[in-house]
Amino acid sequence: MSPTPRRSTILEVAHLAGASKTSVSRYFGEERGRLSPSLQAQIAQAADTLGYQPNLMARGLKGGRSKLIGMLVADIRNPFSVAITHGVEQACRQYGYSLVVCNTDNDPEQERQHLDLLGAYQVEGLVVNASGSPERQLHTFISQGTPIVLLDREVDHVEVEVVGLDNHLAIDMALEHLTEQGYQAVLYVSEAPQQSSPRQKRLSRFSHAAEQHGLNYATSLLATSDSTATLQALSDFLTTQQQHACAVLCGNGNATLTVTRLFQQLSLPLGKVGLMGIDELDWCALVPPGITTLAQPTDAIGKTAVQCLVHRIAPHTSSMPTTLCFAPTLIERGSTQR
Amino acid sequence: MSPTPRRSTILEVAHLAGASKTSVSRYFGEERGRLSPSLQAQIAQAADTLGYQPNLMARGLKGGRSKLIGMLVADIRNPFSVAITHGVEQACRQYGYSLVVCNTDNDPEQERQHLDLLGAYQVEGLVVNASGSPERQLHTFISQGTPIVLLDREVDHVEVEVVGLDNHLAIDMALEHLTEQGYQAVLYVSEAPQQSSPRQKRLSRFSHAAEQHGLNYATSLLATSDSTATLQALSDFLTTQQQHACAVLCGNGNATLTVTRLFQQLSLPLGKVGLMGIDELDWCALVPPGITTLAQPTDAIGKTAVQCLVHRIAPHTSSMPTTLCFAPTLIERGSTQR
DNA sequence: CTGAAAGCGCTTACAG
DNA sequence: CTGAAAGCGCTTACAG
Numbered sequence: 001m002s003p004t005p006r007r008s009t010i011l012e013v014a015h016l017a018g019a020s021k022t023s024v025s026r027y028f029g030e031e032r033g034r035l036s037p038s039l040q041a042q043i044a045q046a047a048d049t050l051g052y053q054p055n056l057m058a059r060g061l062k063g064g065r066s067k068l069i070g071m072l073v074a075d076i077r078n079p080f081s082v083a084i085t086h087g088v089e090q091a092c093r094q095y096g097y098s099l100v101v102c103n104t105d106n107d108p109e110q111e112r113q114h115l116d117l118l119g120a121y122q123v124e125g126l127v128v129n130a131s132g133s134p135e136r137q138l139h140t141f142i143s144q145g146t147p148i149v150l151l152d153r154e155v156d157h158v159e160v161e162v163v164g165l166d167n168h169l170a171i172d173m174a175l176e177h178l179t180e181q182g183y184q185a186v187l188y189v190s191e192a193p194q195q196s197s198p199r200q201k202r203l204s205r206f207s208h209a210a211e212q213h214g215l216n217y218a219t220s221l222l223a224t225s226d227s228t229a230t231l232q233a234l235s236d237f238l239t240t241q242q243q244h245a246c247a248v249l250c251g252n253g254n255a256t257l258t259v260t261r262l263f264q265q266l267s268l269p270l271g272k273v274g275l276m277g278i279d280e281l282d283w284c285a286l287v288p289p290g291i292t293t294l295a296q297p298t299d300a301i302g303k304t305a306v307q308c309l310v311h312r313i314a315p316h317t318s319s320m321p322t323t324l325c326f327a328p329t330l331i332e333r334g335s336t337q338r
Numbered sequence: 339m340s341p342t343p344r345r346s347t348i349l350e351v352a353h354l355a356g357a358s359k360t361s362v363s364r365y366f367g368e369e370r371g372r373l374s375p376s377l378q379a380q381i382a383q384a385a386d387t388l389g390y391q392p393n394l395m396a397r398g399l400k401g402g403r404s405k406l407i408g409m410l411v412a413d414i415r416n417p418f419s420v421a422i423t424h425g426v427e428q429a430c431r432q433y434g435y436s437l438v439v440c441n442t443d444n445d446p447e448q449e450r451q452h453l454d455l456l457g458a459y460q461v462e463g464l465v466v467n468a469s470g471s472p473e474r475q476l477h478t479f480i481s482q483g484t485p486i487v488l489l490d491r492e493v494d495h496v497e498v499e500v501v502g503l504d505n506h507l508a509i510d511m512a513l514e515h516l517t518e519q520g521y522q523a524v525l526y527v528s529e530a531p532q533q534s535s536p537r538q539k540r541l542s543r544f545s546h547a548a549e550q551h552g553l554n555y556a557t558s559l560l561a562t563s564d565s566t567a568t569l570q571a572l573s574d575f576l577t578t579q580q581q582h583a584c585a586v587l588c589g590n591g592n593a594t595l596t597v598t599r600l601f602q603q604l605s606l607p608l609g610k611v612g613l614m615g616i617d618e619l620d621w622c623a624l625v626p627p628g629i630t631t632l633a634q635p636t637d638a639i640g641k642t643a644v645q646c647l648v649h650r651i652a653p654h655t656s657s658m659p660t661t662l663c664f665a666p667t668l669i670e671r672g673s674t675q676r
Numbered sequence: 677c678t679g680a681a682a683g684c685g686c687t688t689a690c691a692g
Numbered sequence: 693c694t695g696a697a698a699g700c701g702c703t704t705a706c707a708g
Contacts, residue, residue, distance in 0.1 A: 007457070053457045064344075082415055086415060086441065093448075101439050120392060120394035121436075144389070281620075281621075283625070286595075286598055286602065
């Protein structure tokens with residue numbers, strides 16, 4: 001049996017290879033080229049027999065560079081967030097960073113803890129999809145020289161790049177589509193906008209644009225765990241507007257899910273009563289006759305966020321992206337065909 | 339303006355507080371109680387004005403404990419994996435660990451790199467939902483004293499706990515349900531079983547159990563990017579078995595998604611032709627008349643995996659869980675009602 | 677091309 | 693109750 005199992009160190013490799021710590025360090029660092037071929041071979045061999053891996057914690061300590069990027073996600077179970085996270089992860093890999101993802105479950109307390117943690121692990125940059133308003137903590141990062149980029153949601157008084165959807169454009173595109181399809185009255189269903197700037201923007205733009213289009217309209221906010229209020233709002237709306245062609249516009253994927261359930265509960269004919277959602281989901285094509293959506297370019301959003309960060313961490317490595325605000329893509333299906 | 343921005347250190351706090359490094363270290367460690375109230379107050383104050391956070395890299399270096407658990411996920415975009423990951427994450431928090439999640443996108447090369455990385459960051463334990471057969475690397479971890487637990491998928495020659503669904507039971511429950519509902523012929527659709535032990539087990543159990551139940555049956559493997567072969571298999575099956583009541587059983591969420599699309603393509607009446615899937619998904623209730631599923635207890639699976647790990651890392655902290663193999667829950671819907 | 681030595685920010689015996 | 697000092701595993705001037 002082996003003795004107390006533990007990872008081997010640079011010193012052990014050095015001894016076995018008959019070389020110095022310095023040379024072993026060079027071998028695993030950027031300066032391998034400086035070593036003679038024979039020394040390289042000895043070290044390679046020694047490292048292999050010991051199963052040596054450099055300790056990145058130690059490297060980070062000395063060099064001050066953890067090669068880690070941190071990410072805060074408000075709700076990892078939301079497929080939209082997953083898609084973005086996937087894009088962020090790929091971009092990190094590409095730039096030579098590893099990503100530590102922390103899910104906050106929309107809980108400001110968890111958010112606080114995770115930010116502490118990421119700071120403690122010396123992340124070199126931070127992608128933040130905020131839950132609460134972690135103003136103070138974010139400022140601490142910034143003042144310590146750790147760059148931050150905000151994803152989707154703005155945070156008051158934190159003046160950094162915000163990468164995400166062009167919310168005004170999204171609402172405009174949705175209303176344009178609905179109008180073209182002949183709908184005359186639109187109900188907008190959103191989750192509570194509180195801390196979420198995109199929800200606020202979409203909501204206020206909706207009223208504004210619906211007015212411009214000469215539509216009849218109303219809005220309804222989703223309660224967290226109970227959709228009876230929305231059910232009521234929906235049937236009220238349909239009653240009030242019964243002489244008009246009605247449609248429902250959903251502010252995000254969760255809203256679309258809830259409203260689709262309500263349509264089924266009320267046996268509303270999809271299309272005759274229009275339905276459209278922001279965020280594309282796996283199943284939108286599956287509920288007959290298909291639900292029309294506005295898809296976000298999740299990969300591009302994730303990659304852009306990382307590019308911003310990398311540009312701040314090491315300005316020469318990558319240029320600042322030019323677009324931070326992305327247009328959605330209309331995916332037309334039967335639910336907006338009268 | 340501040341000078342070169344950087345995080346403050348224990349030494350700076352000590353100076354400002356008029357205390358020693360040792361005391362500051364104790365304040366932020368387990369031994370705060372040993373400090374006099376006045377010293378505690380001075381340190382707290384100094385740390386606050388400097389925005390000090392202990393450097394966990396340094397702490398990990400000295401103490402040898404990173405307080406990190408690593409997790410390898412084969413496909414983070416699969417909602418089932420997300421649900422499990424969420425459970426793992428919660429359990430880690432509960433035991434005082436942080437979780438580093440690495441997605442391998444089912445790519446053995448990425449898997450290899452991520453394992454190197456996790457080793458380099460000195461994770462204290464590893465939850466592995468394998469993509470390939472990283473036998474050798476996993477053995478390195480084990481021989482270095484880093485415990486591992488496998489999630490869902492077994493890895494050849496790696497003899498550690500495997501936490502996941504009771505695959506035989508799942509197939510048995512599915513066939514029992516389908517039989518009770520009067521279906522006489524069942525087509526089983528699975529993704530390619532190659533490296534995935536659950537897929538293998540479900541597949542072989544299916545044939546065995548279908549035989550036992552006296553059912554007519556066939557199986558079909560999904561191609562990665564193209565479902566025409568499955569479309570063919572499905573219509574062939576329905577033709578061959580046309581004098582029997584037919585149903586399709588899907589081996590996981592992806593299969594259910596693909597097959598549901600095919601049902602729509604072929605305008606098959608859900609229920610009259612039965613449809614049932616392993617894995618519960620958001621939208622299964624939404625496709626009329628609802629798709630019957632077998633739901634996995636994702637939270638329990640995630641938590642159990644972590645409990646195994648923690649038990650190995652620090653045996654006194656938690657006991658070894660008794661169940662590693664979980665029963666699914668039948669969620670009955672219209673798609674299996676003739 | 678190679679190495680001895682200082683030091684990164686912590687923790688932990690040890691001593692008082 | 694408090695602190696001086698050694699050392700965790702690395703990297704990086706500096707020297708040769």
